[in-house]
Amino acid sequence: xxxxxxxxxxxxxxxxxxxxxxxxxxxxxxTVGALTAHALVSQPAVSxxxxxxxxxxxxxxxxxGRQTHYSAQLAALAPLVDWTKEMAGFWEAKFDDLEDxxxxxDQ
Numbered sequence: 158x159x160x161x162x163x164x165x166x167x168x169x170x171x172x173x174x175x176x177x178x179x180x181x182x183x184x185x186x187x188t189v190g191a192l193t194a195h196a197l198v199s200q201p202a203v204s205x206x207x208x209x210x211x212x213x214x215x216x217x218x219x220x221x222g223r224q225t226h227y228s229a230q231l232a233a234l235a236p237l238v239d240w241t242k243e244m245a246g247f248w249e250a251k252f253d254d255l256e257d258x259x260x261x262x263d264q
Contacts (some may be wrong), residue, residue: 160232160236161236162237162239162240163190164213165213165215165233165234165236165237166209166237166255168209168210168212168213168215169205169215169237170219173196173198173202173206174196174209174210176195176196177192177196177203177206177207177210178210178229179218180192180195181227181228181229182229182231185228186219186226186227186228187226187227187228188225188226188227189203189204189207189224189225189227190224192207192227203229211227214230214233215229215230215233215234216228216229216230217230217241243257
C-alpha cells in the first residue's frame with residue numbers, strides 16, 4: 158500500500174499536473190476552461206490531470222451550473238511538508254556530525 162507522501166510525490170511528479178496545481182495555488186479557484194487556457198495540453202488532458210489531483214486530495218471541485226470550479230487543497234501537502242522537515246533535520250544532524258569530525262581531525 159502506498160503512503161500519503163508516495164501518492165503525493167507520484168501525483169506532483171508530472172510537470173503538467175504540478176503546473177495546474179501551482180496555478181490553482183496562485184490564482185485561486187478556476188474552471189477547467191481557465192486552466193486549459195494556461196496549459197500546454199488539451200481540455201480533456203487537463204480534465205484527466207484534475208481527476209488525478211482530486212484523487213490525491215490536492216484539489217476539490219465545486220459545481221456551479223454547468224461549470225466545475227477547482228480549488229487547491231493546501232492541507233493535502235502536509236505529508237510532504239512533514240517529510241521535508243524530517244529530511245532537513247536528518248541532513249542537518251549529518252552535517253553537524255561531519256563538522257565535529259573535521260574539528261577533531263584538525264586537533
